[in-house]
Amino acid sequence: MASSKWPRQSSPPRVFVDVDVQRDFCEETGALYVKGSPNALFRRLTEHAVAHGIPIVGSVDSHAWDAWEFASNDTPAPEGGKPGFPDHCVKGTPGWLKVEGTLPPRFRFLPNVERAPIDAAVRELATGKSHAVYFEKEVYSLFANPLAEAFLRELAAALGGAPELVVYGVATDYCVRAAALGLAQRGYSTALLTDAVAGITEAGVAAALAEMQAAGVTLTTSSALLF
Structure with missing residues (x-):
């Protein structure tokens, strides 16, 4: 069993990946609410990570008011198709914020920029000085943030x-x-x-789970971690 002090990591080490647990997606009043979002479990996973020294690497959707995804403006899409989403996760608005209880005591947000110092943030997360690092992004993948690739590679080494x-x-x-x-x-x-996930459509979820499993992703449940 893990000890009560850092490090409490298993072997191999474990890292939680918190994807877009934000109010606009996870709360019923949100602009793009995902029905069935398991917010209580998200909070429990955050608490578990902090208590057991598990680093959290997350993503947050971060838009400006004139984001090309939004139907409310005529900003052209970079590669054609404009999805026409309602305004959501505009940085600084209530909907952009993480769901209450899912932000640990010590964290950093890394902006969606080409270059920025990451060494200190890696060391902080790897040693337990901080609990989480969240990558701002504008499209689906956290790897849309140019800093994510090197950060994860350096974190694994650390x-x-x-x-x-x-x-x-x-x-x-x-x-x-x-x-x-x-x-x-x-x-x-x-x-x-x-x-500890929720999706938009039943067919879309089934297809996504099958695709992930085919790519080598293990499908499990929170009971394997929390009990």
């Missing part, structure tokens, strides 16, 4: 071994799918907590 990445959040058939596939495709041991 943890002293190839970590197991445990994914949860919303939505299963969009950003969760993109995160899990992106991790698996980069050779990370990746697990998805099927009771």
